Amino acid sequence: MNDHVRDLASVRDATDRLLSAVAGLDNASVTQPSRLPGWSRGHVLAHLSRNADALVNVLEGRPMYASEGARDADIERDAPRPLETQLTDLRDSAARFQESGAALADWSRTVELRNGVTDSVARLPFRRWIEVELHRVDLGLGYELEDLPAEFVEREVAFLADRFAGHPELPSTRVTDGTHAWSTGRASGGGPEVTVTGPAPVLLGWLTGRRKGAELLVEGGPLPVPPPL
Numbered sequence: 001m002n003d004h005v006r007d008l009a010s011v012r013d014a015t016d017r018l019l020s021a022v023a024g025l026d027n028a029s030v031t032q033p034s035r036l037p038g039w040s041r042g043h044v045l046a047h048l049s050r051n052a053d054a055l056v057n058v059l060e061g062r063p064m065y066a067s068e069g070a071r072d073a074d075i076e077r078d079a080p081r082p083l084e085t086q087l088t089d090l091r092d093s094a095a096r097f098q099e100s101g102a103a104l105a106d107w108s109r110t111v112e113l114r115n116g117v118t119d120s121v122a123r124l125p126f127r128r129w130i131e132v133e134l135h136r137v138d139l140g141l142g143y144e145l146e147d148l149p150a151e152f153v154e155r156e157v158a159f160l161a162d163r164f165a166g167h168p169e170l171p172s173t174r175v176t177d178g179t180h181a182w183s184t185g186r187a188s189g190g191g192p193e194v195t196v197t198g199p200a201p202v203l204l205g206w207l208t209g210r211r212k213g214a215e216l217l218v219e220g221g222p223l224p225v226p227p228p229l
Contacts, residue, residue, distance in 0.1 A: 007125035008101045010152070014132040015094045018048075019087060021141050027082045035138045035210070039079075044135050045086040046078035051131050052093035055124055058111050059100045065114065101125060130156060134208065145201040145210065153200045158182055160207040160226070170224050175203055185224065194220040 022045065030042045039047075050071065054064045065071040078089070107122040119127070133152055136143050145153075157175065161182035164170050172188035174181060177200040183192065196203070198216035205211025207226050216223060 004101070004107055004122045004125045007129055008098060010149075011125055011129045011132060012094075012098060014129055014136075015090075018132055018136045019091060021136065021143065022083075022087060022090070022139070025083055025141075030083050030086060031080070033140075035140050039138075041139050042079040042081065042086065043075055044138050045090055046075045046081070048131060048135055049078065049086075049089040049093040050074050052090075052097040052128065055128055056096050056100045058113065058124060059097075059104055059121065064112070068114070071114075097128060126155065126159070130159070134210075137210070145205050146199075148201060148204075150200070153204050154180060157200055157203050157207065160184075160204075164207075164227060167227055170227060171221065173224055175207075177203060192220070194218060194222075194224055196223065 025041070030045070031040050033039070034041045034044045036044065054071070058064050078086075081089075101124075104121070107120075109121050110118050111121045111124070112118050113127075129152065133148055134156075137145055137148070157177075157180075161175055161184040164184045166187060167184075168186050170185035171193040172183070172191075173185040174183055174192040174195040176182070176195065176197050178197065180200075185193075196206070196213075196216050196218055198206075198213070202211060202213065202215050206213035206216060206223070208229060209226065213223050
């Protein structure tokens with residue numbers, strides 16, 4: 001069950017940690033490449049700010065973005081900004097998200113996100129938490145998947161397993177960290193075609209395309225390639 005109040009608090013705390021980490025950069029560091037192909041750290045920070053505003057749009061009943069082209073153009077426009085401007089924008093947009101979440105009365109409805117994706121409005125705080133935590137890793141500032149909160153990692157692996165469930169290009173797969181197990185991939189009349197076992201942060205890295213998964217134990221076939229996010 002989604003606990004939007006608790007998740008909003010987790011988003012706030014994760015954002016505070018992110019802001020503290022980014023405050024140690026300088027203007028030159030913001031222009032350096034991130035771990036995301038083709039994006040500088042400035043692109044990642046700009047995306048985080050514009051994503052917060054996009055989720056405010058959804059919370060308040062508006063389209064997430066004016067268009068996919070407008071989304072990309074806004075990130076490109078904001079990426080070269082100096083560090084202090086990036087920090088102010090990230091702080092202010094995060095505050096707007098928190099304010100909109102605090103004011104929302106009806107958390108039961110279904111909303112539309114990008115590319116026709118729909119979800120419960122109650123899961124938007126968790127989606128924002130995903131953005132903040134994973135993109136902090138993408139900044140390449142020494143914060144790794146293994147540093148993520150254990151609760152977050154478990155929930156995100158479950159979220160991705162559910163997201164990829166039924167995907168025709170992903171074999172029926174059992175994903176397990178030895179304690180918890182999740183099913184994903186296309187439907188199968190019998191058991192899973194492939195079982196993937198490993199530490200939860202490594203599973204998360206593989207499912208998000210941030211790790212190749214060489215450390216994972218795979219039974220029943222080669223390691224599947226998850227669909228792009």
